[in-house]
Amino acid sequence: MSGVVIVGAQFGDEGKGKMTDYLARQADCVVRYQGGNNAGHTVVIGGHEYRLHLIPSGIFYPEKVCVIGNGVVIDPEVMFQELDELLSQGLKLARLYISDRAHLILPYHLRLDAAEENCRGDGRIGTTRRGIGPAYTDKISRVGFRAGELLEDGWEQRLIELVLEKNKALERLYGSEGFQPEQVIAWLRPHAERLRPFLTDTSLVLAELASQGRHILFEGAQGTMLDIDHGTYPFVTSSSPTAGGACIGAGVGPTAIGRVLGVCKAYLTRVGEGLFPTELQGPECESLRDRGREFGTTTGRARRCGWIDLVMLRYAGRVNGMSGLIITKLDVLDALPAIKLCTAYRCNGSTLEELPGSQRLLQASEPVYEELEGWQQDISGVRRYDDLPAAARRYVERVSEIAGLPVVAISVGPDRDQTIETKPGSGLLG
Ligand code: IMP
Numbered sequence: 001m002s003g004v005v006i007v008g009a010q011f012g013d014e015g016k017g018k019m020t021d022y023l024a025r026q027a028d029c030v031v032r033y034q035g036g037n038n039a040g041h042t043v044v045i046g047g048h049e050y051r052l053h054l055i056p057s058g059i060f061y062p063e064k065v066c067v068i069g070n071g072v073v074i075d076p077e078v079m080f081q082e083l084d085e086l087l088s089q090g091l092k093l094a095r096l097y098i099s100d101r102a103h104l105i106l107p108y109h110l111r112l113d114a115a116e117e118n119c120r121g122d123g124r125i126g127t128t129r130r131g132i133g134p135a136y137t138d139k140i141s142r143v144g145f146r147a148g149e150l151l152e153d154g155w156e157q158r159l160i161e162l163v164l165e166k167n168k169a170l171e172r173l174y175g176s177e178g179f180q181p182e183q184v185i186a187w188l189r190p191h192a193e194r195l196r197p198f199l200t201d202t203s204l205v206l207a208e209l210a211s212q213g214r215h216i217l218f219e220g221a222q223g224t225m226l227d228i229d230h231g232t233y234p235f236v237t238s239s240s241p242t243a244g245g246a247c248i249g250a251g252v253g254p255t256a257i258g259r260v261l262g263v264c265k266a267y268l269t270r271v272g273e274g275l276f277p278t279e280l281q282g283p284e285c286e287s288l289r290d291r292g293r294e295f296g297t298t299t300g301r302a303r304r305c306g307w308i309d310l311v312m313l314r315y316a317g318r319v320n321g322m323s324g325l326i327i328t329k330l331d332v333l334d335a336l337p338a339i340k341l342c343t344a345y346r347c348n349g350s351t352l353e354e355l356p357g358s359q360r361l362l363q364a365s366e367p368v369y370e371e372l373e374g375w376q377q378d379i380s381g382v383r384r385y386d387d388l389p390a391a392a393r394r395y396v397e398r399v400s401e402i403a404g405l406p407v408v409a410i411s412v413g414p415d416r417d418q419t420i421e422t423k424p425g426s427g428l429l430g
Contacts, residue, residue, distance in 0.1 A: 002215070002258030002259060002429070002430060003210070003215075003216040003217075003218060003246075003252065003256045003257045003258060003259075004023070004027070004215070004216070004217050004218065004257075004258065004259045004260070004261060004429045004430065005217075005218040005220065005243045005246045005257055005259070005260045005261070005320075006019060006020050006023065006217060006218065006219055006220060006261050006263060007220040007223070007224060007241060007242060007243050007260060007261070007262055007263070007316075007320050007322075008220055008221075008222060008223025008224060008226075008241055008262075008263055008264075009223060009224055009262035009263060009264040009312075009313055009316040009317070009320070009322070009325070010223045010224065010225055010264050010265060010268055010269075010270075010309075010312065010313075010316070011222075011223050011225045011226055011268070011269065011270040011271070011274075011276075012039070012221070012222040012223040012226055012241075012271070013040075013223075013265075013269055013271070013294075013296070013297075013303065014223060014263040014264055014265050014328055015263055015265065015328030015329060015411055016041060016057075016219065016220065016221070016263045017040075017041025017042050017043050017052060017057045018041075018042065018043055018044065018328070018411060018414060018416070019261075019263050019326050019328065019409070019411065019419075020041070020056075020057035020058065020217065020219045021043045021045075021057045021058070021060060021416065022409075022416055022419055023217055023261075023428055023429060024057060024058035024060075024061055024064060024217060025061070026215065026427065026428065026429045027058065027064065027215040027216065027217040027429060028064060028065065028209060028214035028215050028216065029058070029064060029065040029066070029067060029206070029209050029214060029215070029216045029217065030056040030057060030058025030059075030064060030065075030066050030067070030094075030216075030217045030219055031056060031066075031067040031068075031069050031202075031206065031216060031217070031218050031219060031246075031250050032054070032055075032056045032067070032068050032069060032072050032219050032221065033069045033071045033072065033218055033219070033220065033245055033246045033248075033249030033250045034069075034071040034072060034220065034221060034222075034239035034240055034241055034245045034249040035072060035073070035132070035220075035221035035222055035237065035239050035241065036053075036054060036072060036073040036074060036075060036105055036130060036131075036132050036135065037053035037054045037075050037078045037079070037082075037105075037130050037298065038053075038127075038128040038130045038132045038221070038222070038237060038298060039052075039053055039054070039221035039222060039298065040052075040053055040296060040297025040298035041053070041057050041221075041297065042297050042414065043057055043060065043416075044414040044415045044416070045060060045415075045416055046415075047415065048089075049414075050086065050089075051297055052082065053078060053082055053297075053298060054068065054072070054074060054075070054078060054079045054082060055068075055079070055082055055083060055086070055096070056068065056094075056096075056219055057219055058094055058217065058219075059086065059091075059093050059094050059096070060091065060093070060094070061094055062092040062093060062094055063094070064094040064095070065094060065095050065097065065205070065209065066093075066094040066095065066096045066097070067096075067097045067098075067099070067202045067205060067206065067250070068096070068097070068098045068099060068102060068202070069099050069102065069202055069203075069249045069250040069251065070099040070101035070102050070202065070203070070249060070250070070251055071102075071239065071240070071245060071248055071249020071250065072099070072102050072249065073102065073103050073104070073105050073131075073132060073135040073136060073139070073239075074098070074102050074103070074104055074105060074147060075104070075105040075110075075130065075131065076104060076188070076191035076192075076194075076195055077187070077191060078130075080191060080194055083096075096198055097198060097200050097202050097205050098147060098195065098198040098199050098200070098202070099147070099199075099200070099201070099202040099203075099251070100146065100147055100148030100151065100199045100200060100201060100202075101146055101147070101148060101201075101251075102146065102147050103135055103136075103138070103139045103144040103145065103146055103147070104135070104144075104145045104146070104147055104188075105130070105131040105132070105135045106131075106135075106145060106159075106162075106184060106188070107179060107183075107184055107187060108134075108162075108163065108166040108167075108170065108178075108179055108184070109131030109132075109134040109135045109138070110129065110130065110131040110134075111170060111176060111177070111179075112131070112134040112166070112169065112170065112174075113127055113129050113130065113131045113132070113133055113134050114129050114176075115170065115173075115174035115176045116133070116134070116174070117129065118174075119174065124273060125234065125235055125236075125272060125273055125274075126235075126271065126272025126273040126274075127272065128272075128296075128298055128299050129299075130298070132237060132238055132239075133237075133238045135238075136238035136239060137238070143162065143165070145158070145159065145162060147195060147199055148199060150188075150192040150195055150196060150199070151196060151199060155192070156185050159181065159184060159185055159188065160181040160185070163178075163179050163180075163181040163184050164181065166178070166179070167179060201251075202250070202251065203250070203251025203252065206250060206251065206252055206256075207252075210252075210256060215429055216252075216256070217429070218243075218246040218250060218257070220241045220242070220243070220245065220246070221241060222237050222239070222241040223241055223316075224241060224242055224262075224312075224315075224316040224319060224320060225270075225312060225316070226241060227239075227240055227241050227242045227245070227319075228240055229242075230242055230315075230319045232274050232275055232359065232362065233359070235272065235273050235274025235275070236274075242319055242320050243257065243260045243320040243321060243322075244320075258430060259323045259324075259429065259430045260320050260321050260322045260323050261322070261323065261324050261325070261326055261408065261428065262313075262316055262317065262320060262322040262324070262325050262326070262405065263325075263326045263328060264308070264313055264316075264325060264326070264327060264328070265292075265308070265327075265328050265329045265332075266308060266327055266328065266329050266330045266332065266333050266395075266399075267288055267292070267305065267306065267307060267308050267329070267332065267333065268305070268306045268307060268308055268309055268312075269288075269292070269294050269303040269304060269305050269306075270303065270304045270306075271296050271299070271301050271303050271304070272301075275359060275362045275363055276304055276306060277306075277309060277342065277345060277362065277365050277366070277367050278306040278307040278308070278309045278340075278342045278367045279304055279305070279306040280305055280306045280307070285304070285305045285306070287335075288305040288306075288332065289302060289303065289305050291332045291334075291335070292305070292329055292332040307339075307340040307341065307342055307367070307369070308341050308342065308399065309342045309367070310341055310342055310343050310399065310402045310403050311342060311343070311344060311345060311352070311353070311354070311355050312355055313325075313399070313402075313403040313405075314353075314354075314355075314402070314403050314404055315354065315355040317403055317404060317405045322405055323406075323430070324405065324406050324407070324408035324428075325399075325400065325403065325405040325406065325407050325408065326407070326408060326409040326410070326411070327396060327399065327407055327409075327410050327411070328410075328411040329411060330379065330392065330395075330396070330410050330411065330412055331378070331379050331380045331412040331413055331418075333374065333375075333395075334374075334375065334376070334377065334378055334379055334380075335374075335376060336374040336376070337373075337374050337376060338371050338372065338373060338374055339371070339372050339373075339374050339395060340369040340370070340371050340372075341369065341370050341371075341372065341395075341398060341399065341402065342367035342368065342369055343368055343369070343370050343402050344367075344368040345362075345365035345366060345367060345368060346365065346366045346367075346368055347361055347364050347365040347366070348361075348364060351368065352365060370398070370402075372391065372394060372395050372398060373391050373394075374391060375388075375389035375390075375391035375392045375395075377389055379392055379412050380412050380413045380418060381412075382412055382420060383417075383420060384420065384424075385410070385420050385421075385422045388410075388420070396410060406422075407422055408421065408422055408423070408428055409421050409422065409428060410422070
């Protein structure tokens with residue numbers, strides 16, 4: 001099988017939802033392998049905007065298979081709201097399978113997320129407060145609640161024990177309110193009913209598809225710089241959005257992956273706290289934010305905006321083993337007379353070509369910029385690479401050269417068809 005992983009090359013919000021939906025046309029199955037409803041993927045089809053948080057972006061193709069893998073944490077209430085909303089819009093959806101090994105986000109995880117953030121004060125991470133960190137903490141601490149437990153008798157008793165244990169942390173450690181166990185059981189019971197038919201060993205589903213030679217697309221959420229190992233720790237999420245996470249989070253071996261496509265915006269954004277060397281302030285930031293509609297799909301928070309950081313992009317290329325790059329939102333730069341690219345950092349008198357692991361070094365780093373001329377014309381209607389203005393092609397070529405990655409596609413607007421393949425006909429999935 002030649003599985004393809006699609007990963008965020010920056011801090012998330014790169015436009016992976018649109019690109020996964022676009023690539024899903026050529027795939028038979030789309031798998032979410034990590035994260036939860038902290039993610040927000042916007043997909044525009046025929047001018048209509050759909051927002052996904054948990055459901056794989058292949059859901060809009062009824063003939064495809066969609067999988068939520070074991071590496072995802074699931075808030076069942078949010079998931080069914082999302083599913084119901086899609087169904088109420090009259091859509092015919094793909095077949096959906098959910099891993100029996102995926103962990104559930106329970107109401108106490110949300111309360112713990114808020115309590116922990118409030119206690120961090122100035123050191124807060126700026127989490128989405130969706131319970132993601134506490135759910136993964138429980139998984140690693142081996143006190144999580146797996147979806148598959150709902151298939152067996154006695155889950156209510158186990159939940160009572162968990163709630164009582166979590167109440168200790170909520171009440172004694174954080175001075176917050178605990179939960180009545182019956183309240184949590186009553187909340188979960190209807191979701192359990194609906195979840196059961198979807199639950200299965202999704203690794204087996206994928207293995208069977210692979211043995212039939214089907215194309216599987218692994219959809220990462222968030223981005224490389226938010227990865228628990230490879231991101232700007234501790235200002236990261238609690239899972240592994242990088243390509244390696246696809247194996248763990250979907251239950252496939254590395255040999256199942258033939259290609260890794262990285263998605264990056266033509267500029268850079270970040271939500272939440274954490275270092276951002278190329279961040280812009282004031283009107284420069286605001287104009288990118290307004291043109292790019294840079295407000296969180298999940299939390300509505302205004303995103304911090306800045307110039308593209310090619311030190312980070314090179315790093316993302318390396319840690320993901322990227323085969324190619326997809327540049328999104330190139331049209332957002334249309335009006336700019338000049339565009340900057342960060343090619344290296346200046347740090348304590350020396351030049352850094354590689355991203356430092358130390359947050360202190362990154363904090364002390366100043367971006368070294370190369371400046372290119374803007375194209376100052378509307379490119380949202382362009383569909384062929386050669387029809388892009390010369391300055392836009394120059395920009396794409398410089399990103400590709402400095403990042404050391406071939407650019408395989410460019411997105412010039414939110415709609416499916418506002419996509420330019422640099423080598424049309426060669427098949428982005430390889
Ligand atoms: P958490 O994932 O809610 O724990 O948040 C941890 C960090 O990751 C915060 O800075 C969030 O803003 C950020 N984050 C989480 N999910 C996303 C996403 O889908 N896009 C962008 N940032 C995200």
